[in-house]
Amino acid sequence: xxxxxxxxxxxxxxxxxxxxxxxxxxxxxxxxxxxxxxxxxxxxxxxxxxxxxxxxxxxxxxxxxxxxxxxxxxxxxxxxxxxxxxxxxxxxxxxxxxxxxxxxxxxxxxxxxxxxxxxxxxxxxxxxxxxxxxxxxxxxxxxxxxxxxxxxxxxxxxxxxxxxxxxxxxxxxxxxxxxxxxxxxxxxxxxxxxxxxxxxxxxxxxxxxxxxxxxxxxxxxxxxxxxxxxxxxxxxxxxxxxxxxxxxxxxxxxxxxxxxxxxxxxxxxxxxxxxxxxxxxxxxxxxxxxxxxxxxxxxxxxxxxxxxxxxxxxxxxxxxxxxxxxxxxxxxxxxxxxxxxxxxxxxxxxxxxxxxxxxxxxxxxxxxxxxxxxxxxxxxxxxxxxxxxxxxxxxxxxxxxxxxxxxxxxxxxxxxxxxxxxxxxxxxxxxxxxxxxxxxxxxxxxxxxxxxxxxxxxxxxxxxxxxxxxxxxxxxxxxxxxxxxxxxxxxxxxxxxxxxxxxxxxxxxxxxxxxxxx
Numbered sequence: 001x002x003x004x005x006x007x008x009x010x011x012x013x014x015x016x017x018x019x020x021x022x023x024x025x026x027x028x029x030x031x032x033x034x035x036x037x038x039x040x041x042x043x044x045x046x047x048x049x050x051x052x053x054x055x056x057x058x059x060x061x062x063x064x065x066x067x068x069x070x071x072x073x074x075x076x077x078x079x080x081x082x083x084x085x086x087x088x089x090x091x092x093x094x095x096x097x098x099x100x101x102x103x104x105x106x107x108x109x110x111x112x113x114x115x116x117x118x119x120x121x122x123x124x125x126x127x128x129x130x131x132x133x134x135x136x137x138x139x140x141x142x143x144x145x146x147x148x149x150x151x152x153x154x155x156x157x158x159x160x161x162x163x164x165x166x167x168x169x170x171x172x173x174x175x176x177x178x179x180x181x182x183x184x185x186x187x188x189x190x191x192x193x194x195x196x197x198x199x200x201x202x203x204x205x206x207x208x209x210x211x212x213x214x215x216x217x218x219x220x221x222x223x224x225x226x227x228x229x230x231x232x233x234x235x236x237x238x239x240x241x242x243x244x245x246x247x248x249x250x251x252x253x254x255x256x257x258x259x260x261x262x263x264x265x266x267x268x269x270x271x272x273x274x275x276x277x278x279x280x281x282x283x284x285x286x287x288x289x290x291x292x293x294x295x296x297x298x299x300x301x302x303x304x305x306x307x308x309x310x311x312x313x314x315x316x317x318x319x320x321x322x323x324x325x326x327x328x329x330x331x332x333x334x335x336x337x338x339x340x341x342x343x344x345x346x347x348x349x350x351x352x353x354x355x356x357x358x359x360x361x362x363x364x365x366x367x368x369x370x371x372x373x374x375x376x377x378x379x380x381x382x383x384x385x386x387x388x389x390x391x392x393x394x395x396x397x398x399x400x401x402x403x404x405x406x407x408x409x410x411x412x413x414x415x416x417x418x419x420x421x422x423x424x425x426x427x428x429x430x431x432x433x434x435x436x437x438x439x440x441x442x443x444x445x446x447x448x449x450x451x452x453x454x455x456x457x458x459x460x461x462x463x464x465x466x467x468x469x470x471x472x473x474x475x476x477x478x479x480x481x482x483x484x485x486x487x488x489x490x491x492x493x494x495x496x497x498x499x500x501x502x503x504x505x506x507x508x509x510x511x512x513x514x515x516x517x518x
């Protein structure tokens with residue numbers, strides 16, 4: 001029994017996977033024995049391809065059959081064998097390499113016994129789908145016009161011990177796609193394209209930042225004090241220092257130390273870690289970009305962030321007209337800017353109730369909020385407004401919208417407005433009903449920052465697990481003087497979800513967090 005394909009038009013009957021693995025192991029055993037007998041190498045590593053599939057299509061696919069034949073082009077290629085048709089004295093197989101484009105990284109190989117040798121051809125007929133195969137030969141076109149390689153030699157470079165998912169069904173279990181991303185990538189072209197788009201977008205973001213005078217930096221992943229955001233940290237212990245450490249929840253406080261040190265514009269693209277829930281929007285480790293610019297305020301940040309998002313969309317997919325979940329998203333128009341209260345007025349029927357604490361408490365109770373869990377009666381009016389906004393407005397913000405002027409009490413690192421007491425110069429960017437970024441004019445008053453840290457400590461002592469710690473060294477840094485500064489954090493994973501029309505954050509993280517397999 002063999003799991004190689006035939007020219008049959010119908011789907012083959014399912015075969016026992018364990019039996020197929022056993023057969024492949026027997027084939028590898030024979031290869032090892034042949035190596036001991038001096039007849040080849042089981043896992044050779046002396047082959048280097050001269051071309052990838054996409055190069056070949058770009059260079060030769062436009063040529064007519066007769067012209068291509070006269071060019072006499074010899075190439076070397078290698079890749080995973082995805083298809084195979086054995087037809088007596090001649091056969092076809094398709095190799096898939098790491099190139100991308102219209103070819104999908106695939107090139108067809110024509111293998112004939114009299115060209116490669118009957119002994120090698122006989123062996124080739126028993127190679128399996130999934131094997132890594134090398135071929136050398138002439139570039140030509142078949143009678144149907146398909147660009148192919150007429151092999152003068154073929155080699156088995158790596159024996160695949162596990163069968164590929166059958167080409168008729170692929171991987172149907174989404175969790176298997178996440179757990180075995182390597183199989184997902186080799187069998188699903190849309191998955192490969194998604195991660196290529198991600199790579200292009202992130203590279204484009206880096207280029208965009210550098211072009212605008214920002215310096216890329218790296219700050220610690222292990223923090224002695226968790227800070228920079230309100231979130232639950234992962235904790236660990238450093239044995240040599242004999243002290244508790246935390247995986248960073250945000251790089252903010254270290255990046256602002258660099259502004260104090262004299263770097264006017266800095267950014268970092270890296271992982272953050274938050275010990276919180278897992279959902280289609282959340283992964284415990286995720287990629288963020290944070291950037292800080294001296295002498296910018298939150299208005300400057302919004303303008304720049306808008307430009308950055310557009311540039312990333314062009315780099316990822318060449319268009320500002322996106323579709324997400326079947327609904328259009330237009331990045332070409334100016335992003336709307338609303339305060340929290342303006343957004344409530346636009347998207348709800350709250351009216352004057354939005355300015356009345358009792359009305360908001362009753363409305364939130366109807367939405368399922370309880371005193372025991374949400375402490376409604378002790379919240380300030382501004383805090384109730386934010387909670388009501390989150391429950392009733394967020395998911396309506398489909399087109400790009402900046403929501404501005406958050407209360408001081410929930411913005412411990414943001415500068416308070418000089419003209420509107422109680423609110424900060426802060427914004428959050430929403431698209432498709434989700435938050436994509438958070439930025440503000442930075443608080444650079446050391447005494448004010450110390451007071452806000454103290455309020456956060458009081459909140460933590462009262463049971464708020466996500467409240468910040470008091471970072472004495474950061475206050476000390478501010479005491480040396482930090483210039484007026486604007487800073488912003490952008491969720492790279494969520495941005496990639498938008499740019500690739502992905503429903504779950506797991507679709508754009510190569511190896512998302514999953515419960516350990518039983």
